[in-house]
Amino acid sequence: xxxxxxxxxGPAVLPLPILEKAGSEIADFNxxxxxxxELTHRGSDFKGIVEKAEKLLRELLKIPDDYAVLFLQGxxxxxxxxxPINLAGVEQGEAKKSALYVDSGVWAAKAxxxxxxxxxxxxxxxxxxxxxxxxxxxxxxIAAPEDVYLHICLNNTIVGTRWNTLxxxxxxxxxxxxxxxxxxxxxxxITRFGALYAGAQKNIGPAGCTVVIIRKELTxxxxxxxxxxxxxxxxxxxxxxxxxxxxxxxxxxSLVLEWIRDLGGLPAIEKINKEKAALLYNAIDNSKIxxxxxxKEARSLMNVPFVVRPELAAxxxxxxxxxxAEAATAGLVNLSGHRLVGGLRASIYNAMPLExxxxxxxxxxxxxx
Amino acid sequence: xxxxxxxxxGPAVLPLPILEKAGSEIADFNxxxxxxxELTHRGSDFKGIVEKAEKLLRELLKIPDDYAVLFLQGxxxxxxxxxPINLAGVEQGEAKKSALYVDSGVWAAKAxxxxxxxxxxxxxxxxxxxxxxxxxxxxxxIAAPEDVYLHICLNNTIVGTRWNTLxxxxxxxxxxxxxxxxxxxxxxxITRFGALYAGAQKNIGPAGCTVVIIRKELTxxxxxxxxxxxxxxxxxxxxxxxxxxxxxxxxxxSLVLEWIRDLGGLPAIEKINKEKAALLYNAIDNSKIxxxxxxKEARSLMNVPFVVRPELAAxxxxxxxxxxAEAATAGLVNLSGHRLVGGLRASIYNAMPLExxxxxxxxxxxxxx
Numbered sequence: 001x002x003x004x005x006x007x008x009x010g011p012a013v014l015p016l017p018i019l020e021k022a023g024s025e026i027a028d029f030n031x032x033x034x035x036x037x038e039l040t041h042r043g044s045d046f047k048g049i050v051e052k053a054e055k056l057l058r059e060l061l062k063i064p065d066d067y068a069v070l071f072l073q074g075x076x077x078x079x080x081x082x083x084p085i086n087l088a089g090v091e092q093g094e095a096k097k098s099a100l101y102v103d104s105g106v107w108a109a110k111a112x113x114x115x116x117x118x119x120x121x122x123x124x125x126x127x128x129x130x131x132x133x134x135x136x137x138x139x140x141x142i143a144a145p146e147d148v149y150l151h152i153c154l155n156n157t158i159v160g161t162r163w164n165t166l167x168x169x170x171x172x173x174x175x176x177x178x179x180x181x182x183x184x185x186x187x188x189x190i191t192r193f194g195a196l197y198a199g200a201q202k203n204i205g206p207a208g209c210t211v212v213i214i215r216k217e218l219t220x221x222x223x224x225x226x227x228x229x230x231x232x233x234x235x236x237x238x239x240x241x242x243x244x245x246x247x248x249x250x251x252x253x254s255l256v257l258e259w260i261r262d263l264g265g266l267p268a269i270e271k272i273n274k275e276k277a278a279l280l281y282n283a284i285d286n287s288k289i290x291x292x293x294x295x296k297e298a299r300s301l302m303n304v305p306f307v308v309r310p311e312l313a314a315x316x317x318x319x320x321x322x323x324x325a326e327a328a329t330a331g332l333v334n335l336s337g338h339r340l341v342g343g344l345r346a347s348i349y350n351a352m353p354l355e356x357x358x359x360x361x362x363x364x365x366x367x368x369x
Numbered sequence: 370x371x372x373x374x375x376x377x378x379g380p381a382v383l384p385l386p387i388l389e390k391a392g393s394e395i396a397d398f399n400x401x402x403x404x405x406x407e408l409t410h411r412g413s414d415f416k417g418i419v420e421k422a423e424k425l426l427r428e429l430l431k432i433p434d435d436y437a438v439l440f441l442q443g444x445x446x447x448x449x450x451x452x453p454i455n456l457a458g459v460e461q462g463e464a465k466k467s468a469l470y471v472d473s474g475v476w477a478a479k480a481x482x483x484x485x486x487x488x489x490x491x492x493x494x495x496x497x498x499x500x501x502x503x504x505x506x507x508x509x510x511i512a513a514p515e516d517v518y519l520h521i522c523l524n525n526t527i528v529g530t531r532w533n534t535l536x537x538x539x540x541x542x543x544x545x546x547x548x549x550x551x552x553x554x555x556x557x558x559i560t561r562f563g564a565l566y567a568g569a570q571k572n573i574g575p576a577g578c579t580v581v582i583i584r585k586e587l588t589x590x591x592x593x594x595x596x597x598x599x600x601x602x603x604x605x606x607x608x609x610x611x612x613x614x615x616x617x618x619x620x621x622x623s624l625v626l627e628w629i630r631d632l633g634g635l636p637a638i639e640k641i642n643k644e645k646a647a648l649l650y651n652a653i654d655n656s657k658i659x660x661x662x663x664x665k666e667a668r669s670l671m672n673v674p675f676v677v678r679p680e681l682a683a684x685x686x687x688x689x690x691x692x693x694a695e696a697a698t699a700g701l702v703n704l705s706g707h708r709l710v711g712g713l714r715a716s717i718y719n720a721m722p723l724e725x726x727x728x729x730x731x732x733x734x735x736x737x738x
Contacts, residue, residue: 001396001397002397002400002401002402003396003397003402003403004401004402004403006402006403006407008407008408008409008412009409010409010613011406011407011408011409011410011415011613011616012407013403013407014404014406014407016396019395019396019404019406020395020396022395023392023393023395023396024392026388026389026391026392026395027370027372027385027388027389027392028370028371028372031371032371032373033371033372033373033375033700033702034372034373034375034382034702035383035388037380037383037388037574037575037576037621038375038377038380038381038382038383039377039380040377040378040379040380040381040703041380041576042708043377043703046380073442073443073444073447073577073615074442074443074598075442075598075612075613076612077597077598077611077612078442078596078598080597081596081597081598081599082596085596092461092462093461093462114596114597117593117594117596118594199613201613201616205406206406206616206617207406207410207613207614207615207616207617208442208577208578208614208615208616208617208618209577224486225486225487227447227450227451227454227483227486227596227599228446228449228450228483229443229444229446229447229450230450230596242446243444243445243446244379244380244444244568244570244576245576245577246442246576246577246615246618247380247570247575247576247577248575248576248577248617248618249577249615249617252406331402333402333403334409334412339411
């Protein structure tokens, strides 16, 4: 069996022991004589899996009881619609309400574009002026009582920035966050958020499931025209089993959560992630060929873009191509930057071992043009 | 390794060779050194999988080029919203258009209930008067020019009935069908339909993916308020890769489609399915304890409900309980009827081998109270 170090931004690397366990029981889960993919979702065997996943997620993130934990479909992109539809609660013919969005990256911008269909979007702050290479400061008292929520992207996957200090939205305006690329990478105070969502395919499991953590009171305002599958209240009431859920994804998620718990939970994961990030940023900062486009105080722990140094810009394409080819030969794959921004990027999620980051850091150090 | 005969209605049995293949390459797909769950969806390895799945589906069902083939999320339940929203194309504030629905079962009724949010639903015909135990006849010329489409459920999973002859909707009104529980069970003339959808978890693959086959011209009417992820035109344009798709599900689907092709395609599958259904209905019809609640001419090839005979009604619960317990001991599982209708039911999808149906037929024949 061949294995590589996979630095893809998502779908991304999964822990090898989980893949091996899933493979070993793929045709006979827990002596049922059935694959997890064959288990009826109304039976006790599958209910045990989804309940285990929810329980572990609640324990790891210390999620209070007044928050629902949902395993949905449609990725972050469907949340871009569900958040404004459900939270604004505007019936057809009624006037739109306002919501605040921080424009801090490509996905943050996609979220606010989609929200414009359902709410009056107010841009609370933007870092677009410098290609999203920093997290913009929020003016004090930005949230007015009429603003339904303030939306941020907690970690910007494409540009590699993160919020280190959460914005204070005051008592009346809940904070809503896309946490797709940083959830479970370190401890997080859930009580600071009204809602939080994350596509599973980065730090939680395989593509095809979206985790939503939402204060239950915020689920109760869906307007009557909301498509049933887009109503948080229904998924909350039915505990993610309103219709057939993405069973296999939830199963792998339950294994990933167990793996995190067994490693020592989020404090232990944070320690390893900080060590990994320091190793990689150090290699980039010391490189004579590459540099980081991101201001130091906003650097993501999970997604690390790097670009050819300005003085070598004339050879940029050639250098990138050589780097990608030689890295792949060395078993370091998926290091291209996102197609919208170019350059290079290493995503170093929880499942990327320290050894993989070490190998990449060494490779960057030794790479010559 | 233990295996049982799993008669669940969905998620349902998958072919064992596929589970074994998926298990054997779960940590290293096609010498990539990565699991299919880890492959970036923008890379050539995953694109090869989704393209293969589409190509095989087009070949098996002889899908013409003017139809899109989409691999989406959200199950049949999300299609209950997407069909009326996209096909009616009504902007907020505009008058609703009308659509015809046939009320032939539990899921057909759910589809029409959801559609009421977006279109004026006209019930073209109903079999609710006799607990959906037959397929209602459609009055000739039922579809008026103003009806946007006529919706049927091609095979009613819970009550076990099927359409043997498709309704003629005339030139102006496309036929739309929920084919979740019968797709790929026999040849089907796609050109009779404007759109066809199916949750994968019965006859196509694991839960978490929905296959949509739709005439491209019907994808072009989504109103401006449609959530992005609910727009057929976007998924058509991006070939199911608008956002991260349910990669693992599509991979298993590609293996299932390959398995069907290698068995000889849909004509061969139909022959086996008819043999399996005849064996089981024969056992039920000859039973002194059970009988079929469904009129003979509408009996499903895929979902076979059976109930305790009326003369034994006093002992119904006791008999069902004994049957389920003894069947499970014999390795025949998930034979309960749907929670909404009770009784017993065997779903005998493509992946259920003839031997499994034979074992159940024998068991029914020998079962004594």
